[in-house]
Amino acid sequence: MLGKTKGKQLLEYVPDYVVFDLETTGINCYKDSVVEISAVKVIGGRVENEFSSLVNPHRSIPYEVSKVNGITDAMVAEAPPFDTVLANFIEFTEGMTLVGHNIHNFDLRFIYRDSEKFYGGIPGNNYVDTLRLARKYLPQLKRHSLTVLAEYYGISTEGAHRALNDCRMNQQVYEQLGIIMNKGCMPLFSF
Numbered sequence: 001m002l003g004k005t006k007g008k009q010l011l012e013y014v015p016d017y018v019v020f021d022l023e024t025t026g027i028n029c030y031k032d033s034v035v036e037i038s039a040v041k042v043i044g045g046r047v048e049n050e051f052s053s054l055v056n057p058h059r060s061i062p063y064e065v066s067k068v069n070g071i072t073d074a075m076v077a078e079a080p081p082f083d084t085v086l087a088n089f090i091e092f093t094e095g096m097t098l099v100g101h102n103i104h105n106f107d108l109r110f111i112y113r114d115s116e117k118f119y120g121g122i123p124g125n126n127y128v129d130t131l132r133l134a135r136k137y138l139p140q141l142k143r144h145s146l147t148v149l150a151e152y153y154g155i156s157t158e159g160a161h162r163a164l165n166d167c168r169m170n171q172q173v174y175e176q177l178g179i180i181m182n183k184g185c186m187p188l189f190s191f
């Protein structure tokens with residue numbers, strides 16, 4: 001259900017959630033476009049379903065972006081537009097808690113912008129940003145990128161920077177962070 005209020009950022013483990021990730025034409029949420037969106041639905045800590053779609057951004061994908069994620073103009077030429085894909089994503093999330101890496105500062109901005117533009121409202125899902133959790137619970141790490149966290153936990157990083165692969169990695173990272181949080185381990189520092 002769409003409304004005018006954003007969900008709350010949670011700093012906890014929840015067993016039912018949808019981890020999601022976007023690939024975009026750049027990092028500016030005011031001018032760049034989504035080229036891929038994926039999500040993994042988790043119930044009771046177990047993966048139940050997956051959603052993934054390329055998106056036609058109706059513009060050229062910069063070479064530098066294609067070099068990172070491997071998505072080319074040819075790959076998205078016949079893909080559906082984001083207004084169609086976003087509606088399917090919102091239905092897939094069913095108002096569940098959203099989980100993602102750096103979603104507070106990146107992915108959700110694209111979701112909110114385009115939901116407002118296409119449908120006149122935004123999803124009010126609560127969300128968990130694993131970047132913030134990792135900084136809090138793994139302060140000993142110098143960097144907290146998704147691939148660094150995956151490597152730290154022995155999770156394969158093969159296919160990184162494609163949305164569905166990043167969702168699968170992040171789901172496993174979030175479960176590992178959940179173990180730390182559920183054990184009541186105190187971080188070395190707090191926000």
